[in-house]
Amino acid sequence: MLQHKKALITGGNSGIGYATAKELIALGATVMITGRRKTAVEQASVETGALPFVADQANLDDTDRLYQAVEQQLGKLDILFINAGITGMRAPIESVTEASFDQVMNINFKGAYFTLSRFIPLLNDGASVVILSSIVAAMHQPLSSVYQASKAALNSIARTAAAELAPRKIRVNMISPGPTRTEVLSKSGEDPQTVQTMFNQLAATIPLKRTGTPEEVAKLVAYLCGTPAAFITGSEFIIDGGMTL
Numbered sequence: 001m002l003q004h005k006k007a008l009i010t011g012g013n014s015g016i017g018y019a020t021a022k023e024l025i026a027l028g029a030t031v032m033i034t035g036r037r038k039t040a041v042e043q044a045s046v047e048t049g050a051l052p053f054v055a056d057q058a059n060l061d062d063t064d065r066l067y068q069a070v071e072q073q074l075g076k077l078d079i080l081f082i083n084a085g086i087t088g089m090r091a092p093i094e095s096v097t098e099a100s101f102d103q104v105m106n107i108n109f110k111g112a113y114f115t116l117s118r119f120i121p122l123l124n125d126g127a128s129v130v131i132l133s134s135i136v137a138a139m140h141q142p143l144s145s146v147y148q149a150s151k152a153a154l155n156s157i158a159r160t161a162a163a164e165l166a167p168r169k170i171r172v173n174m175i176s177p178g179p180t181r182t183e184v185l186s187k188s189g190e191d192p193q194t195v196q197t198m199f200n201q202l203a204a205t206i207p208l209k210r211t212g213t214p215e216e217v218a219k220l221v222a223y224l225c226g227t228p229a230a231f232i233t234g235s236e237f238i239i240d241g242g243m244t245l
């Protein structure tokens with residue numbers, strides 16, 4: 001279904017990006033993945049068959065190096081999955097430091113923005129851009145102000161990009177997962193037991209009584225990149241087991 005398609009996935013060495021690399025490759029695409037952790041990027045490359053590239057998406061020099069690598073190794077892209085992201089530390093607004101604010105915003109918003117911005121010239125007409133947002137973009141839970149704001153900002157640029165790129169038939173859509181079992185929470189500094197408890201508590205609040213899997217999100221990404229989604233742009237897809245009902 002995605003034969004001869006060239007795809008770039010930011011943050012493809014674990015979680016949703018990793019599962020999506022597997023899914024797109026299974027459907028015939030050629031995929032490059034990024035991530036900051038060299039060993040994890042290389043291991044994911046071996047396991048999935050994706051081309052590896054170590055890059056910090058918060059660093060525009062890295063994004064420019066990535067551009068050159070994609071141009072040399074893949075040529076023009078048909079699929080751009082902007083997925084790299086972090087949750088940051090949980091803290092009330094009055095305690096958030098400038099450093100933790102900048103870290104989350106630089107990866108989730110500025111990094112995503114300039115990945116999109118820099119790669120637009122390398123997108124084929126008719127390409128599909130998928131932006132990994134979150135249901136938190138429309139939520140206002142305590143202790144997560146910066147993460148929530150970063151995803152709300154991301155949704156805003158995704159919609160503007162959908163309007164700007166429509167003349168080239170490039171579609172831009174957002175996927176907003178609810179709680180999905182990946183490494184995202186443990187990377188924010190929570191210990192494994194706390195992460196397990198948090199996911200279990202979240203599962204209990206979800207109408208379908210479970211958390212999501214990276215593979216389920218990956219299948220939605222693949223759908224949005226294929227011909228059946230050719231008339232869909234500027235749309236947000238919530239995949240949360242009914243959590244936001």
Ligand SMILES: NC(=O)c1ccc[n+]([C@@H]2O[C@H](COP(=O)([O-])OP(=O)(O)OC[C@H]3O[C@@H](n4cnc5c(N)ncnc54)[C@H](OP(=O)(O)O)[C@@H]3O)[C@@H](O)[C@H]2O)c1
Pocket residue numbers: 010011012013014015016017034035036037038040055056057058083084085086087107111132133134135176177178179180181182183184185187214
């Ligand atoms: N899991 C959930 O419940 C959930 C729900 C809604 C939305 N999301 C969003 O889903 C996306 C993927 O997260 P995940 O849940 O799959 O977590 P994950 O397993 O931690 O994966 C995140 C990926 O992004 C990469 N990454 C993070 N910062 C990066 C940077 N500055 N430069 C390049 N790569 C970077 C990570 O690689 P390195 O660690 O090597 O940098 C990793 O490959 C994120 O945008 C997250 O906000 C997750």
